[in-house]
Amino acid sequence: MIKLDNKKPDPRALHLRKKHIRKIESQPKNCLFPGCEHKAIGSHLLQKNGIMDLISDVHGKIVTQEMDTFTNQVHFVKKGYGKQITFPLLCKTHDLELFKEMENPNSLNPFNLRHQLLLSYRASLGELSKQRVFKEASIKFLNDKEIIRDYGISALERNKEYWDLCFEESSYYCESLGYQLGFSSTPSTWQTKFIFAIKEIDFLPICCSTIFSDIKGVANCAGWRERTNRTVGDIPIYIPPSVLFHIIPGSNSTYVIYGYAESEGDRISWSKAEVENEKKDLWLRRINEILLLSVESWYCSPDFYTTNIAPRKEMIESFISERIFEKSFDIPFSLF
Numbered sequence: 609m610i611k612l613d614n615k616k617p618d619p620r621a622l623h624l625r626k627k628h629i630r631k632i633e634s635q636p637k638n639c640l641f642p643g644c645e646h647k648a649i650g651s652h653l654l655q656k657n658g659i660m661d662l663i664s665d666v667h668g669k670i671v672t673q674e675m676d677t678f679t680n681q682v683h684f685v686k687k688g689y690g691k692q693i694t695f696p697l698l699c700k701t702h703d704l705e706l707f708k709e710m711e712n713p714n715s716l717n718p719f720n721l722r723h724q725l726l727l728s729y730r731a732s733l734g735e736l737s738k739q740r741v742f743k744e745a746s747i748k749f750l751n752d753k754e755i756i757r758d759y760g761i762s763a764l765e766r767n768k769e770y771w772d773l774c775f776e777e778s779s780y781y782c783e784s785l786g787y788q789l790g791f792s793s794t795p796s797t798w799q800t801k802f803i804f805a806i807k808e809i810d811f812l813p814i815c816c817s818t819i820f821s822d823i824k825g826v827a828n829c830a831g832w833r834e835r836t837n838r839t840v841g842d843i844p845i846y847i848p849p850s851v852l853f854h855i856i857p858g859s860n861s862t863y864v865i866y867g868y869a870e871s872e873g874d875r876i877s878w879s880k881a882e883v884e885n886e887k888k889d890l891w892l893r894r895i896n897e898i899l900l901l902s903v904e905s906w907y908c909s910p911d912f913y914t915t916n917i918a919p920r921k922e923m924i925e926s927f928i929s930e931r932i933f934e935k936s937f938d939i940p941f942s943l944f
């Protein structure tokens with residue numbers, strides 16, 4: 609939230625904002641597939657059987673992070689993957705039909721372009737679904753006299769414009785991935801194709817499926833351009849390129865899929881060739897960096913948590929909590 613969080617939040621206004629967001633989160637949502645008006649069910653970003661089973665314990669538990677979106681405080685929590693980690697993305701029919709080809713038992717092939725696109729499509733829907741909540745909340749804030757009194761109408765209007773823009777940007781990714789998958793016969797507004805690099809590494813009991821802003825690319829790349837001349841209020845909004853990132857454990861190895869829009873290839877921090885030519889140990893360092901700096905939620909096995917995270921839990925949690933404000937990208941430790 610750009611402007612809103614630049615000031616010290618008034619506890620009462622903060623409480624009201626949280627209340628609106630919790631309420632919106634708990635309301636039923638529509639399917640995000642274009643044109644579908646059925647109600648969304650709780651979808652997993654990664655299939656339970658076959659992927660998550662490889663990292664969950666005998667009780668079906670995994671360890672993940674939870675973030676308070678207002679304070680940015682992150683905590684590791686042990687959760688059941690089955691029912692506790694779902695998102696309102698698609699209706700029952702679309703959730704089943706669109707992903708069937710990679711979700712029949714043992715059918716996911718990380719080297720298959722279609723499967724890479726399908727994983728990315730669902731991860732992008734996950735992002736869109738989070739932004740839908742903030743977009744709807746920004747409208748509620750504008751109708752709440754107490755929040756207006758505390759923040760001022762112009763900051764709230766800018767906040768709404770900002771979330772509209774984020775939602776629109778995420779929609780472009782979903783639309784373009786959907787078009788490349790053949791889900792829509794109408795060419796997407798943003799004409800691009802997606803390309804992927806894949807690395808096979810030794811088995812790691814970690815997984816994630818996500819899309820994130822390439823913040824390191826933005827910071828490093830002097831030639832970074834705006835895609836649009838959008839402003840929120842009078843502040844120009846620079847839209848960083850996004851990276852699709854999946855860590856998929858297999859029975860003997862773990863596969864890391866890294867993708868981006870071809871049209872953004874010149875401003876992404878690591879190209880397909882760079883990823884593919886990276887040595888295994890350096891690539892592991894890169895995964896460490898991506899998980900800690902850019903990925904909002906990743907999952908690991910309870911055993912991995914006990915060995916690699918628990919002994920320095922506070923340091924890791926505070927590093928993740930503060931990463932948004934960090935100007936340096938040097939990480940003084942490795943998760944592995």
Ligand SMILES: [Zn+2]
Nearest residue numbers: 639644699702
């Ligand atoms: Zn649907």
